[in-house]
Amino acid sequence: MEVLFYIAGDVSNYNVITYKYSNQSEKTFFAAHALYKIFKPEKVVALLPDSLISSGDKLDPGQLKDAYTQLIKERASKLNYNQEEIDAFLRNLEAYVIPNTGIGSAIKANGSNLEKSKDDKYARVPYSSNFSPVFIFNVIYSIFRKYRDDGYDIILDLTHGTNVLTSISLTVASMFNAKVFAAPVMGSPGQQQEVNIVELTGVIEAMKDSIMTEESIKKVDERYFRDYSDKLKEIRPDKMPEISDILGKIKSHDPGRIKNFLAELRNGFPVNAVKELKELEDEMTNFENRVMTLKDAYEKWYSYSKLSEFTSILLSNFYSALTVKSLISRIKASNDLDSLRNIIDLYAEVKYYDKFLSLAREYPIAYCLKINGGGKFEDTEDKTKESTLYGKCEERVNETITKKISDLIKYRNFIMHSGLSIDAKTQIDGNGNIKQSSQDVSLSNIEKSIEKIRKELNSIIQSMNG
Numbered sequence: 255m256e257v258l259f260y261i262a263g264d265v266s267n268y269n270v271i272t273y274k275y276s277n278q279s280e281k282t283f284f285a286a287h288a289l290y291k292i293f294k295p296e297k298v299v300a301l302l303p304d305s306l307i308s309s310g311d312k313l314d315p316g317q318l319k320d321a322y323t324q325l326i327k328e329r330a331s332k333l334n335y336n337q338e339e340i341d342a343f344l345r346n347l348e349a350y351v352i353p354n355t356g357i358g359s360a361i362k363a364n365g366s367n368l369e370k371s372k373d374d375k376y377a378r379v380p381y382s383s384n385f386s387p388v389f390i391f392n393v394i395y396s397i398f399r400k401y402r403d404d405g406y407d408i409i410l411d412l413t414h415g416t417n418v419l420t421s422i423s424l425t426v427a428s429m430f431n432a433k434v435f436a437a438p439v440m441g442s443p444g445q446q447q448e449v450n451i452v453e454l455t456g457v458i459e460a461m462k463d464s465i466m467t468e469e470s471i472k473k474v475d476e477r478y479f480r481d482y483s484d485k486l487k488e489i490r491p492d493k494m495p496e497i498s499d500i501l502g503k504i505k506s507h508d509p510g511r512i513k514n515f516l517a518e519l520r521n522g523f524p525v526n527a528v529k530e531l532k533e534l535e536d537e538m539t540n541f542e543n544r545v546m547t548l549k550d551a552y553e554k555w556y557s558y559s560k561l562s563e564f565t566s567i568l569l570s571n572f573y574s575a576l577t578v579k580s581l582i583s584r585i586k587a588s589n590d591l592d593s594l595r596n597i598i599d600l601y602a603e604v605k606y607y608d609k610f611l612s613l614a615r616e617y618p619i620a621y622c623l624k625i626n627g628g629g630k631f632e633d634t635e636d637k638t639k640e641s642t643l644y645g646k647c648e649e650r651v652n653e654t655i656t657k658k659i660s661d662l663i664k665y666r667n668f669i670m671h672s673g674l675s676i677d678a679k680t681q682i683d684g685n686g687n688i689k690q691s692s693q694d695v696s697l698s699n700i701e702k703s704i705e706k707i708r709k710e711l712n713s714i715i716q717s718m719n720g
Contacts, residue, residue, distance in 0.1 A: 256295035257406040259398070259432075260286035261423060262302045262322060262349070263414030264361065265329045266376060272448035273437055279448075283333055284326075285413035285437040287343055288451065293409060299401065300349040301394065303419060305381045307368070308360035319349035320366035328368075350397050353385040355418055391422050398426050408432035412454065413439070428458045460568045467574035471581055474604050476516035480571070481509055488566035496558060500547045504572075507541050512578050522609045524597045528590045535582050542579070545572045591617075591624055598711070602704050611666035614707060615655070618714050622647035625718055654717070659710040661703045668695045 265284050273280050273288035280288040290298055300322065304313065307321045323344055330340045362369045362377040369377040398408060410427040412420050413436045427434050434454040463480035470479040486509075491501035515534055518527040549569060551558045561567075584600060587593045594617060601610035623629040629643035655662055668675045678690040 255297075255406050256293060256409055257297040257299055257401045258286065258290055258293065258295040258409045258411065259299045259301060259423070259427075260289075260411035260413070261415030261419050262300040262306060264306060265326055266361075268329065270333055270335060270447075271439070273451055274448055275435075275451040282339075283329060283335060285435075285439075285451065286411045287340070288437070289409065289411050289435060290343055290346075291339075292451075295409060296346070297401075297406065298343065298347045299397065300347060301352050301397070301415075301419070301423065302349045303354040303415070304351055305354040305356070305358055305360055305383065305416075307363050308379050308381065309363040309365060313351065314365075315349070315351045317363070317366045318351055321361075321363040321368055322349060323347070324366070324368055325361070352393050352397075352419070353383065353390050354381075354416060355383050355385045355387070355390065356416060357382045387418060387422060390418065391426065394422055394426050395429075398430050398432075402430050410434045412436040424454070424458070428462060434458060456565075460570055464568075464570040464574040467571065468577050470516060471512070471574075471577050474516055474519050474581070474600065474606070476513045476520060479509075479513045479516060481513060482568065482571045482575075483509055485566040485568065485571070489564060493563060494558070494560050497547070497551055500544050500551075501564075503540075503544050504548060504567075507537075507544075509575055511537065512575055515578070519597070519600075520606070520609075522612065524594055524609075524613060525590075527597070528585070528593045531582060531586055531593065535579070535586065538576060538579050538582065541572075542576055545569070545576065548572075591620055594620070595715075599708065602708060605701075607665075607700055607704065608669045610704065611662060611669060611707075614711050615662060615666055618651040618655070618711070618718070619644070619647045621715055622651060622718055651714070654714050658714065659707050662707050662710075665695065665700050665703065669700075 263284070268283040270281055270283045273282065273285060273292075275288075275292055278292050280291045282288050282291070286298070286300075300319075302318060302322055304318075307318050307325070309317055309321070326340060326344065327337070329335075330337060358381045359378040360381040362379045371377045401408065408427065408430050410423060410432050412424060412434060415423065424434065432455075435451050436454060437449045437451045439449050463482070466478045467480045470476060486505050486507060489501055489505045491498040491505060494501060511530075511534060515527055515530055518524070518530070548567070551561060552569065555561055585593050585596045587596055594613065598610060598613050598617060601607070601613065619631070623643060626643055626647070629647070632642060632644050664677045667677050673688075673690065673695075674680050675695070678695045681689045683689070
């Protein structure tokens with residue numbers, strides 16, 4: 255099921271033109287009616303601004319809807335437009351009065367009837383309002399929400415409406431994965447008398463994808479990264495010789511490397527991630543240079559008219575992906591071990607507490623190996639701890655951590671054992687119910703302890719240096 259939303263406008267000056275979309279053409283005098291004929295939705299909803307028609311201080315939604323219906327019928331009659339088609343549209347029409355903001359003039363109504371002046375034009379009354387955009391957003395969202403909850407897919411026409419109303423409606427529509435359209439009529443279309451309906455859904459998706467990509471990098475979670483590899487494959491450098499070299503290099507870019515880098519960090523493979531740092535940094539530097547060149551071409555689009563054919567290129571995706579450079583800078587250090595130290599802090603900041611506690615537990619051992627000339631992590635079960643450098647470092651670190659930051663071990667065990675931990679003294683009864691006698695291993699307590707653990711970790715590292 256589909257419902258068509260549109261912002262109601264003053265149709266009293268609209269004229270019949272041809273609205274074209276895909277291979278279909280419809281003649282009518284307002285875009286919402288054309289979209290109704292094209293998509294044949296089960297319902298139509300007019301978002302009726304309170305600035306369009308005014309019946310005085312008392313706002314009666316039913317009367318305003320009747321007055322708006324009269325406005326459409328009278329315009330159709332004046333244009334000798336097929337009244338049966340308009341009646342079919344109006345039978346499926348539901349109207350909701352929405353608040354507007356700004357100053358202007360509204361058509362004057364007396365109850366459900368539109369008033370006219372002596373020259374047979376509609377009488378006007380001043381309109382002035384300063385409703386907050388947040389309030390308007392909530393009103394429009396509530397209406398969209400009603401239909402989505404009833405199981406309708408949403409189509410939105412943004413051809414008419416004030417800047418505030420179209421911007422807010424577009425924002426709301428993007429939250430409901432609506433299909434969005436507009437018929438860009440600028441003044442009178444003149445002799446041509448036809449307009450192409452354009453779909454804006456792709457632009458909304460581009461915005462959402464870019465936001466998700468940036469958040470994915472910011473939160474170090476590849477699951478929200480929007481991979482645009484398929485879009486890159488659609489680029490045809492041969493179509494634009496002027497910048498074919500740049501387009502070819504853009505096309506060869508692999509966003510999957512960024513996604514893999516994030517996945518290694520999220521899944522607790524920071525050593526692997528550190529090993530990729532340099533190569534990824536070099537790739538991003540080269541990619542950024544190419545994107546900047548492409549951006550300059552779009553700025554001077556009038557010299558590169560064929561760029562309009564490259565609908566698969568979305569600069570916002572590229573720039574969102576480039577934010578991984580800040581993550582690389584956040585991690586990169588003079589050596590791998592110092593980079594791991596930066597990742598420990600990163601894990602704390604993005605709330606990957608399990609990864610933080612695990613890496614913080616093992617890092618001092620690695621640092622001990624470093625300052626003693628180097629060594630490897632190895633099994634010491636069949637050897638005395640004193641016989642290997644790793645054994646000595648492990649013993650030293652364990653002793654220090656036990657004394658200074660016992661919370662690290664306790665919380666690490668709790669998280670790694672999913673709460674089924676001896677530290678929490680977890681009990682299981684015969685009915686399968688779980689009880690923990692220790693309450694200080696809650697998430698809130700773990701969060702409170704993280705900063706303390708970070709400081710103590712620094713203290714341990716400093717003590718190793720003498």
